[in-house]
Amino acid sequence: MAALSMPRSPAEAPHLGRLQRWMQACMMANGPVESAVETPAAVKEFPASQAPGLIRASRTLAPLERLDIYRGMYDLRLVEALRVDYPGLLKFLGEKTFEELARLYIASCPPESYTLNRLGDRLPDFLSQVDGIHRPGFVEALARLELAETFVFDEEESPVAAMESFGGLSEDQWGRLRLTPIRALRLLRLNYPAHEFMQAIRRDEALPSLRPRRTHLIVHRREYGLFHLSLSAPAFALFQALAERAPLDEAMQSMFDAGGGSQKQVFEWFRQWFSERLFSSVEIY
Amino acid sequence: MANRWGLPDLGFGIGLRTVHFPHILAERPVMDWFEILSENFMDTGGRPAYVLDQVVERYPVVMHGVSMSVGSTDPVNFEYLKKLKQLARRTKARWISDHLCWTGVSGLNTHDLLPMPYTDESLRHVAGRVKIIADYLERPVFLENPSTYLEFSESTWNEWDFLAELTERTGCGILLDVNNVYVSSFNHGFDPFDYVDRIPVDRVVQIHLAGHTNKGTHILDTHSDHVVDDVWQLYRRVYQRMGGIATLLEWDEAIPSFDTVHAEALKAGNYRTAPEQEARDGRAIHAA
Structure with missing residues (x-):
């Protein structure tokens, strides 16, 4: 006899499923409600001619007007969630363009997760599909930065390692050091210094120039505040290699390959990175 | 009258909202309890989690979610339930609630509390899911009537009989949102007193109160203002039928200061003691 187990799903509800797929299709369709009920996804469940009959009229509203209330709220809620996650894009593009972009994005990438926090995860990649965006290179860099900030904001706390934890090591031990970054940290290579734009709008300062500049950035969290740390290409290569679990001697090779660095500079960078509390553990491999 | 689970009347609480974090941490206000929106804390280890841990140390916490989607015809989302269960352990949640609704289908999520057709098919379907979810969570599920x-x-x-029958079939409980009863009664043209009079009293563990926005043709449940007097009168009726039940004030748009929101919650105390106004004066609420 097979082992007993609880059912993982209740019995099928075929008609209920049709009705739900129909209503959702109508909610997610662009355009007026009259055309929403005619979209292929809606018509697949119920012909447009039957749509008004699925919903009771109220004493003040016709059936499709009642459906339209849900359509309006869907749009408002999701656009608002993107405004919260992308305040820099909103500032740069302006209300009207941002909302147009948000609606295009939502139509193309409707929400799948139970949390709105991750609604905008695909927005930076989506931008490449949109025509007519002013300064598309900068916009993409800004979007990638803002997405990284949302991840850093929500990451788990990590213990913080002190630089003193590897004092007195031999040269051989130094080469075999492995440093693990804190979890609330992301590394970004951008073609524009988008962080300078973000800092300016947060401080309500004059906006910086939007000229392209290769930018190597650490986005990190300390005491629940978000910070940006701009690095040289060699320093970034070193940090990235360390973050990928390379021991220090290999990480330094990556640094040299990136065109620079010295032992003295590595020591100075370590002093800064440890004071910024960017590492959670130090091991000797 | 006590609910059948013996869950306590926690008094008058408010929803824990980000804008109030600094005040709560700095002032440690005297407060009966907080309700958290489960999804706001399920996937974060940052400042929200830190504040939550501080709150849990000092106040009773109840969890209220918006993504259980008990009415959906999609498979039950056990990954979501797993995180919900973990959060309940972390917060020592007195209970967990969600809504009698569905939020999405075909792998998508509208992030809205969508209405169910109240049919026998829906009842069987929701009952089956509620049992599965309660079994997984190892605790009763409490469902709120949506706007x-x-x-x-x-x-x-009708919704109230559907909800009452659901509690019978599954053993689930009810979070009775008095404002939602009022909003839906306006939108659909039923008597809100009939609704609250038909709800099985021993199944109700919590009350929600909130403000709303009257658009003329319909009312939206916006949680954006003070509780209107008609809703207070309904609350008084609920109290007369059911006695003291943990009561929570929701305010989610244009959120005022902590003290203003808390004071609005404490107003509920006036309706637990004041004499009843004209019998069933709520009948006039939607007479037009």
């Missing part, structure tokens, strides 16, 4: 803006033509049950 709704449309009714399906095929419904053969």
